[in-house]
Amino acid sequence: MSNPTVTAAQANKTPVLVAICLAAIILPLSFVSGSIATPVISRELGGSAQALSWITNAFMLSFGCFLMAAGALADEIGRKKVFIIGVSLFALFSGLIGFSSSLIWIDLMRAAQGVAAAAALAGGSASLAQEFEGRAQMRAFSMLGTSFGVGLAFGPFLAGLLIAHFGWRAVFLSSMVIALLSLSVAVTRLNESKNPNAAGIDWPGTVLFTAMLALLTWGLMEIPSKGTTSVEVLGLLGATVVLLILFVAVERKVRHPMLDLSLFRYARFIGVQALPLSTAFAFVVLLVLLPMQFIGITGMNEEQAGLMMMALSLPMLIIPMFAALLTHWISAGLVCTLGLVISAIGLGWLSQAIASQDMFAALAPMALIGIGIGLPWGLMDGLSISVVPKERAGMATGIFSTTRVAGEGIALAIVGAMLAGFVGQGIQQLSLAKDSHTASLAVQRLATGDLHQALLELPSTNALQLTAIYASAFQHLLLWLAAITLISAAIVFAALCLKTVPTEVSETLCEPDQ
Structure with a gap:
């Protein structure tokens, strides 16, 4: 009772x-x-x-x-x-x-x-x-x-x-x-x-960490308009590296660091940090990119785009609970690895639907991506604590949450720069712009899903040409995201499913939860 x-x-x-x-x-x-x-x-x-x-x-x-x-x-x-x-x-x-x-x-x-x-x-x-x-x-x-x-x-x-x-x-x-x-x-x-x-x-560590992330994101976001070789972009990325070195030096010396660097000696801790980074590239960036595709390129209204997006996000209500049940028979590390592999397959499938410009054909691969990501999504918060000694659980949770949120912001900046690069290649190959400045403006507009403004920048072209360029660029991007997700799956499997860590860390990742 x-x-x-x-x-x-x-x-x-x-x-x-x-x-x-x-x-x-x-x-x-x-x-x-x-x-x-x-x-x-x-x-x-x-x-x-x-x-x-x-x-x-x-x-x-x-x-x-x-x-x-x-x-x-x-x-x-x-x-x-x-x-x-x-x-x-x-x-x-x-x-x-x-x-x-x-x-x-x-x-x-x-x-x-x-x-x-x-x-x-x-x-x-x-x-x-x-x-x-x-x-x-x-x-x-x-x-x-x-x-x-x-x-x-x-x-x-x-x-x-x-x-x-x-x-x-x-x-x-x-x-x-x-x-x-x-x-x-x-x-x-x-x-x-x-x-x-x-x-x-830890104010010195906090200031250095914040400035480092800000400069990194700013530098990545400048790439579409300035290019990877511009002085401004190289300066921002170089300053990021300098701040990273200073941050590591400070965290090693302060008595109570905001980031306990010794946690990174645990292979499984590193593997767990790969989970939110992989979900950022395989799932979170699509929450931004796909609405741009549906509204700005395909011409759907906001309500239609929202309905389309539910194919990607609705599995997140069910699959995380299913993932917890799976751990009764399959190890948590293997469930996470399986989820990332499923998501990679979905990304590859989605790339073909985008290439054919058939948005309704995109619904099934979007659902598959959501199902795949739902498996690690339901487990990774608990894993962030289980992979380190109990006395360091609080710090591990803080690092994991920061990796998740900051990683999503950085992933958005990286993916935005990649998409702009692929769009730029398409515009350059067809010689659609009369000068580099016009080409840069058109690339920025089209890469953010603003087909109307891109057409104004390139009056000699038409909507079908630019739509085809965007579809090809998005297809290439999705294939890259699939590759990143597969690499992440390999890292997660190696770190979470192979018994290569000290015995004081929980072994439940390698075995089903009986």
């Missing part, structure tokens, strides 16, 4: 779980909704291709840069306090974006929104770990992961629906409403907690 006291205590904590899960829904919702809203924002406010790309990249960059710092701050001043501040600011910035009429202002507010999201996620996750214990804690974090899946699955459709009936501003105002709902519960029901042994924030 169940203990009535325990049951009542768990029921009393249900509002806490609801508040944190509501906050977890709006983070991916804000990310995917921004990509759906970008084309219509472009039509209303104008702006360069680079400025429009920052609508998504600014959010992801600041989110990833400040996640570890937010976690340290939550331990220092209070987890509830950081969560409340994060959600409150997220609601505020969402509202400001919803009433904005300036693209530059939207970009700045999206960056600020990312900082607020980092505080909300760090404070919420840490609070959840304090509120629940044992199996209840596992169920709570499972619900947290499911909430992320809900945001990803329904974000594109919800954004398309809101834009079609109320305009793009409703996308951000709806995020504000959900954030306020979360806040109304958390203020009264969430308990405050701190780490009594908190050592403070």
Whole structure:
């Protein structure tokens, strides 16, 4: 029989779980909704291709840069306090974006929104770990992961629906409403907690890490317009390398580093970091690129594009739970490897559908990619803790979350540069531009799915030619993403399925969970 006291205590904590899960829904919702809203924002406010790309990249960059710092701050001043501040600011910035009429202002507010999201996620996750214990804690974090899946699955459709009936501003105002709902519960029901042994924030490491990620992303985003050999791009990437060297040197010397470099001596820890990076290249970038294809190139409206995107994201509601069941018979490492291989096959299949310019033929491979990614997605949060000694679990979780979010931002910048490069090759081969400046502007527009503006830059061409160039470029990109995913699968298999680590680390990755 169940203990009535325990049951009542768990029921009393249900509002806490609801508040944190509501906050977890709006983070991916804000990310995917921004990509759906970008084309219509472009039509209303104008702006360069680079400025429009920052609508998504600014959010992801600041989110990833400040996640570890937010976690340290939550331990220092209070987890509830950081969560409340994060959600409150997220609601505020969402509202400001919803009433904005300036693209530059939207970009700045999206960056600020990312900082607020980092505080909300760090404070919420840490609070959840304090509120629940044992199996209840596992169920709570499972619900947290499911909430992320809900945001990803329904974000594109919800954004398309809101834009079609109320305009793009409703996308951000709806995020504000959900954030306020979360806040109304958390203020009264969430308990405050701190780490009594908190050592403070590693400010030198935080500043160097943030600057390094910012310069890297900025440099990658400049490639489509400036080229890989430009002084500006080389300078930014060179400065990134210098900051990386300084960061490693500082982290080795400070007493309480934000990043414990010794964790990287565990092969499985490295393998786990490969999981969010591989999902970024195989799945997350498609949440941005495919809406551009559907809306800007194919000519669908936002609602139709949102419906199409559900083929990719709906499996994320079901497959993560199925992945947990699979671990009763198959090791977690093997399940993750299998998922990445399935995703790579889906990416290759999708490349053929894109090449044929048959968007409805893309639905089946999109679903296959979602199914494949759903397998590691449901396991990698738990794996991030299990692959290191227990006393380092907190640091490992922080590193994993940062790798996931920052990796997604960097992957978007890399993939954007690759797509622009392939588009540029197509335009150059057909000699469609009269000079390099015109070609650069046309490449930037077409690579971001703005077929209309690309045609204005190249009046001697037609829509069919540019559509064919884009389809060929996207096909090549998808094949590269498939190759990256297969390489990631090999790394994950080698690191997580081969017994090559110290015995103090959990061996459950190599064996089914009996």
